Amino acid sequence: MVLRTRFTELLGVRHPIALAPMGGSAGGALAAAVSRGGGLGMVGAGPGDPEWMDRELPLAAARPDLPWGVGFLAWAAGVDAVRHALEYGPRAVMLSFGDPAPFAGAVRAVGAILIVQATDLDEARRAVDVGADVIVAQGTEAGGHGARRGRSTLPFVPVVVDLVAPTPVLAAGGIADGRGVAAALALGAAGALVGTRFQATAEALVDPATVEAIVAGRAEDTERNRVLDLARGSAWPERYTARTLGHPYLDRWRGREADLAADPGARLSYEDDVARGVIPALPRWAGESVDLITDVPSAADLVVSLADGAAEALAAATRGPR
Structure with a gap:
């Protein structure tokens, strides 16, 4: 079964699967591998x-015949950074966590596809207002940053699909195998944006110890909080929290975020612990789908596996019980 959707037709990819542009994880090699596998690889350029x-x-642009993209944090990046990335010829630019309006003109000027992520309905409406070509509906199960008061993927995606129609939607949050991709399509999405699962691949820019932790992790080990942003001195807007695996600073400061923010020595202590190897250099971003991650394949093979699994799941659903 070939899974053709508005997303695959718009981006010119074989499979309705996109790599989440995860800062610190989704580098050029990972994006290139996802594109080779038939999905849309996206580099996580962050700020x-x-x-x-x-x-x-x-690295992502090495194969001109394969579409790829680049993602930015709208609250942290400048228009000049987006223009610089566009010089490399990405097929798409994704904007997340902030107002996409200042960047839309630069993306459109070169004919690139504008992808905007939404973590609530207000952000989905804003994406429509700025003329997004694709909208990502991110549920709170996702790893990394998301809405502090977000909604679960299952009820959120179809509401966004109806709200922004006919703009195609990608579902994100808690998707790590073919069944998750199939579920996204059944909800009316045109594809899936996958993050945590691609961290445990051969090409990801992820510390080996973090990969091991993801493979061994369970959903109940993850937690959405602002503690690690505050401890790192990160300027993330308060409305966004981050889902990570367990961390000593979560145990130390959970429920005392105001005290942490007011403690001038907390960041120095965090930096010292990183330097001494007591804690990992970066939080271990991971979503609730982490239970489904049991190996570390190449990203290209993973894309094919996700697509095949989705096709099998959809076929099984239409056959019904035997």
Whole structure:
């Protein structure tokens, strides 16, 4: 079964699967591997550091025949960073967590596809207002950052699909195997944006110890909180929290976020613990689908596996019980 959707037709990819542009994980090699597998690989440029982009974007752009994209944090990146990335010829630009309006003109000027992530209905409406070509509906099960008062993927996606029609929607949050991709399609989405599962792949820019923790992790080990952003001195807007695996600083400061924010020595203590190897250099971002991750394949093979699994799940659902 070939899963053709508005997303695959718009982006020119074989499978309705996109790599979430995860900062610190989704570099050029990972994006290129996802594109080789028939999905849309996206580089996670975050705030848009030029040196980092100049190192990673050429890896994604090495095959001009394969579409790829790049993602930015709308609250942290500048328009110049987006314009710099566009010089490498991405097929799509994704904007998350903040107002996409300042960037939309630059993306449209070169004919790239504008993808905007929404974590609530207000953000979905804003994505429509700025003319997004694709909208990502992210449920609170997702790893990494998301809405502090978000909604679960299952009820959120179809509401967004109805709200923004006819704009195609990608479902995100808690998707790590073919059944999850099939569920996204059944909810009316045109595909799935997958994050945590791609962290445990051969090409991901992830510390080996973090990969091991993801493979061994369980959904109940994950937690959505602001503690690690505050401890790191990260300027993430308060409306967004982050889902991660367990961490000593969560245990130390859980429920005392105001005290943490007011403690001038907390960040120095965090940085010292990172330098001494007491805690990982980055939080271990992971979503509730972590239970489904049991191996570390190549990303290209994973895309094919997700697509095949989705086709099998949809076929099984239509056959019914035997």
